[in-house]
Amino acid sequence: MTTNMQTGFIGAGNMAQAIIGGLIRTGTPAEKISIFEPNTELADKLASSLGVRAESTNTAIFENCDVIVLAVKPQIMKVALESAKGARLKKDAFIVSVAAGVPISLMQDWLGNNHPMVRVMPNTPALVGAGVSGLFASKQASVEQKQAAESILRAVGSVIWVDREDLIDSVTAVSGSGPAYFFYFIEALQHAALQEGLSLEHARLLSLETAFGAAKLALESSAEASTLRERVTSPGGTTAAALEVFEKQGVSDSIARAVSAAATRARELGKR
Numbered sequence: 001m002t003t004n005m006q007t008g009f010i011g012a013g014n015m016a017q018a019i020i021g022g023l024i025r026t027g028t029p030a031e032k033i034s035i036f037e038p039n040t041e042l043a044d045k046l047a048s049s050l051g052v053r054a055e056s057t058n059t060a061i062f063e064n065c066d067v068i069v070l071a072v073k074p075q076i077m078k079v080a081l082e083s084a085k086g087a088r089l090k091k092d093a094f095i096v097s098v099a100a101g102v103p104i105s106l107m108q109d110w111l112g113n114n115h116p117m118v119r120v121m122p123n124t125p126a127l128v129g130a131g132v133s134g135l136f137a138s139k140q141a142s143v144e145q146k147q148a149a150e151s152i153l154r155a156v157g158s159v160i161w162v163d164r165e166d167l168i169d170s171v172t173a174v175s176g177s178g179p180a181y182f183f184y185f186i187e188a189l190q191h192a193a194l195q196e197g198l199s200l201e202h203a204r205l206l207s208l209e210t211a212f213g214a215a216k217l218a219l220e221s222s223a224e225a226s227t228l229r230e231r232v233t234s235p236g237g238t239t240a241a242a243l244e245v246f247e248k249q250g251v252s253d254s255i256a257r258a259v260s261a262a263a264t265r266a267r268e269l270g271k272r
Contacts, residue, residue, distance in 0.1 A: 005032065005148065008065030010058050010080055012037035012046055015098055016071035018126045020050060022155030025129075036061045062087035067148060070097040070107070074269065077102050081110035089115055094145040096152065098122055100172055101269035103165060104138045116141040118149040121171045122156065124179050131157030134171030136164070169270065173262035181258070186211055
């Protein structure tokens with residue numbers, strides 16, 4: 001759907017580059033993609049390596065593109081949008097924001113109009129095409145625009161839609177911050193493996209491949225995670241001994257409190 005649309009990116013950092021790469025891999029011609037990046041050295045490098053067009057102003061992106069992807073840091077979103085106030089967007093153009101914590105109503109105020117917007121919370125595995133994104137659309141967005149936004153994010157992974165904007169904060173807490181939770185566990189597992197006498201190379205490989213394999217098994221199985229856990233856990237066995245420690249230490253409750261803290265922080269940032 002997006003292959004015939006002119007897609008423009010405000011900001012060309014890691015997430016923007018991941019999405020651009022995904023779009024090109026899935027059939028969007030590079031000449032249909034434009035970027036505005038204040039770091040002209042980076043902009044020129046991407047234009048040369050990917051074949052995309054580098055614009056000299058963000059207004060050019062807003063006025064010439066069918067889809068405008070806001071891929072700037074939340075703290076500079078206001079400047080990016082207010083500097084484009086007065087830009088005349090195409091009739092059916094719409095905006096996609098991947099900035100965390102910035103509500104649609106605030107972005108519309110800064111831009112000075114009520115153009116259709118889709119707010120997205122992606123995560124860093126998008127860099128390797130294995131991301132998952134939560135999406136919420138403003139009431140102005142049409143079915144076609146929502147479908148186009150979804151196809152953009154599907155270029156770097158899976159997507160879900162939420163029916164309330166505040167649930168984007170929940171998505172942020174679960175999947176946006178989530179990769180760090182798994183990295184934390186992998187780091188701890190590697191450390192434990194070292195303490196058990198394994199080499200650093202073996203500790204790393206065993207931890208990473210086990211995490212990857214468990215996730216792949218869960219994705220490809222129709223069984224719930226609890227069922228898969230039970231299948232690995234023999235009564236009185238090694239896995240049962242480990243899980244008993246998790247239960248005694250309240251690991252499950254700690255995870256719930258951590259996610260709650262992340263969601264609360266996301267809401268606080270949104271209010272700012």
